[in-house]
Structures are given as structure tokens and as C-alpha cells.
Amino acid sequence: xxxxAVTVLVVGSGAATLWWLGFRAxxxxxxxxxLLLAVAVLWRLVGARHCTLELTVxxxxxxxxxxxxxxxxxxxxSRGSGRIRAAAVVLGAERDLTIPVTTGDPARWRVVAEHxxxxxxxxxxxxxxxxxxxxxxxxxxxPATGTVVLPRxxxxxxxxxxxxxDDQDRTGRTRGGAALAGLREYVPGDDVRLVHWPASAGTPxxxxxxxxxxxxxxxxxxxxxxxxxxxxxxxxxxxxxxxLMLALATVDAHRTELCTVMNDVVARRDAPAAVERLLLExxxxxxxxxxxxxxxAALHRIAARSRVDRTTTVLVTTAAPTASTGATxxxxxxxxxxxxxxxxTVVLAAPDAATAARIWAxxxxx
Numbered sequence: 001x002x003x004x005a006v007t008v009l010v011v012g013s014g015a016a017t018l019w020w021l022g023f024r025a026x027x028x029x030x031x032x033x034x035l036l037l038a039v040a041v042l043w044r045l046v047g048a049r050h051c052t053l054e055l056t057v058x059x060x061x062x063x064x065x066x067x068x069x070x071x072x073x074x075x076x077x078s079r080g081s082g083r084i085r086a087a088a089v090v091l092g093a094e095r096d097l098t099i100p101v102t103t104g105d106p107a108r109w110r111v112v113a114e115h116x117x118x119x120x121x122x123x124x125x126x127x128x129x130x131x132x133x134x135x136x137x138x139x140x141x142x143p144a145t146g147t148v149v150l151p152r153x154x155x156x157x158x159x160x161x162x163x164x165x166d167d168q169d170r171t172g173r174t175r176g177g178a179a180l181a182g183l184r185e186y187v188p189g190d191d192v193r194l195v196h197w198p199a200s201a202g203t204p205x206x207x208x209x210x211x212x213x214x215x216x217x218x219x220x221x222x223x224x225x226x227x228x229x230x231x232x233x234x235x236x237x238x239x240x241x242x243x244l245m246l247a248l249a250t251v252d253a254h255r256t257e258l259c260t261v262m263n264d265v266v267a268r269r270d271a272p273a274a275v276e277r278l279l280l281e282x283x284x285x286x287x288x289x290x291x292x293x294x295x296x297a298a299l300h301r302i303a304a305r306s307r308v309d310r311t312t313t314v315l316v317t318t319a320a321p322t323a324s325t326g327a328t329x330x331x332x333x334x335x336x337x338x339x340x341x342x343x344x345t346v347v348l349a350a351p352d353a354a355t356a357a358r359i360w361a362x363x364x365x366x
Contacts, residue, residue: 040134073106086126151242226317227285261295
């Protein structure tokens, strides 16, 4: 019995009592209540039918921040009417739904995919509501479906990573692979012919920037994703790592690898499908009483060893560079926009992933 049916029963009982006491004007109210309850009982015994609740999310594979279309329909297994009231989880968020029982078009609405991973969508509980909402029939829950929500891709440029360089830049470089070029601040004594005027004009304070080669032609790239990154910017770090892996995969290098730490174990992936699976599962490093930053320290050691085999490393993090960084490029998110150096490491700081992509395109790829 629904709350509305209880209300009709109470009102009808009161009206019947008043009629029995002599108030004949209450008779129509009592009769109406009896008829409504009779309709509810009849529907529950004869008219109620099990329905198939369809909840679909399309497309089944998107990037974080994309919109998906959700369709919900209550298909009767036989003749019937009414509405299905359901509680459902749609892309990880719980929603209350009221869906008419119909064979026509399903209800549609759009939802933004905000949570990375294989995000479930399922009906938690549902009930078929009869006429006037006076009776209901509980329905069986349907199997959950999963939507693959990949990290958001940003346009990290790689067009000139393998560009030809001047003869004076070729000294000591290995054949094949790709070279990483970039800009640095002008130092008195530099050849003014090397000043990159378009990039210099874009600096907030008019600082002159000089083009230079950051690395020799290298046999591989390695992207290091810091799982100790601050919680507020961790998803942006994952987005940047994903974008870099997609971009660097197009460069003529021998190998492109992603490294991070999962469950206190260093995880390395190079195949595109394996990289996607890793980035769907990776979470922030939460220690069990151990010192913070232990996962980042493991990546620093990998970066230091990478210099020996001439692998270009890009560390994506929210932490400031330290003496133990060791990466070729230290890409810091959640910090004011800045381009600089820390020892032999190029430091790119940006408040968000979109700004990081712009700095990468205007500063590193030259």
C-alpha cells in the first residue's frame, strides 16, 4: 500500500463515520474512497504486470568531461499502464527516476562523465506504480552496465619533436629517435639571432626567450605519473599523462613508456591498450603509516636511471622540483604559470592541464 492509498483509506473511513453519524453530505466522499481503493485492489490483482526497465548509457566509451546520453524506458511484458519509480546509479551518481510504462520512445537526458574508470550504471530498486498512485508492484533489479570513462585528452603538440636540427646541434647525438627542443631565458652573451621573438612577445613581462636543444636524439620517452600528487589536481595529472602518451606515441622514437606506482609497486606500460587500462585504475598513493612522498621518490630514482640510457623523462606532478628530481622535464600542475630550469631539469608550471598543453606547445615544441 502506498502513502496515497493510506490517505484515501483514512479520508474514506472518516467520511463513512460521519455518514453513519448522520452527516449525509459525507456519503459521496466515502463512496469515492471505496471506488478508488477497489480500483487499486483490482489493478494489483489483475492489471499489475512485471515490466522490463531498460537503462542504457551511450556511447559506452568516452573521455572525462564528455556528455553521454542516458535512456530509460519501462517496457510492459503484457498490457498494462502506470509508472515505474526507480532509484538508479547513473555514471556513479544516484538519481530518482519516474518513468511511464510505454512501448514508445524512452525518456532521454544528458549527463557529463566526471568520474574516471569503468563507471557503473544500474537500477538499484524499482516499483511499478498503478493508477492514482494507490498501488505498486516491486520490480526486479537489472544487471549493471559499465561505461569506460578515459582521462580527458588535451592537445599536447609533437609536430617538431623529430624535426631536423642544425649541424652544430648534432654533435654527440645518437642516430634515430627524437630530440626535444625548447626555450630558455636570454642570458647576456647569447647570440641575439637565436631569440625566439613570437614566444618572447607572449611572456607576461617581456622576457626574451632563446631556442635551445634540451636533449639529444633519444631512443625512448618515459612519462612518469606522480601518484603522490595533491588530490585537487590528481585527475588533471592523469589527463596530462594520458595526453602525453597519446601524443608521444606518434613520434619516431624507439619506445614510449608510462610509469607510475600502484599498490606500492612500480607499474610500467608501453602498449596503448595497457596504458589505458593502467590509467583507468590508477589512484592516489595513500600510505599506511609510511612517510608521504614515497611513491614520488621511486619515480625520481627511475628518472635518474633514465639519464644513463638517454631516455627523455617527463614527470607529471604537483610538487616543486628538488635536487633528487632527475627528470628531463618537470611538469608541475596547480602552480602559477612559469617556465624555468632547476639544474639540468626544465620546469614547466601551470595551474591546469589546458595551460600546460599551451606552454608545452609554445615552449617545448620549437
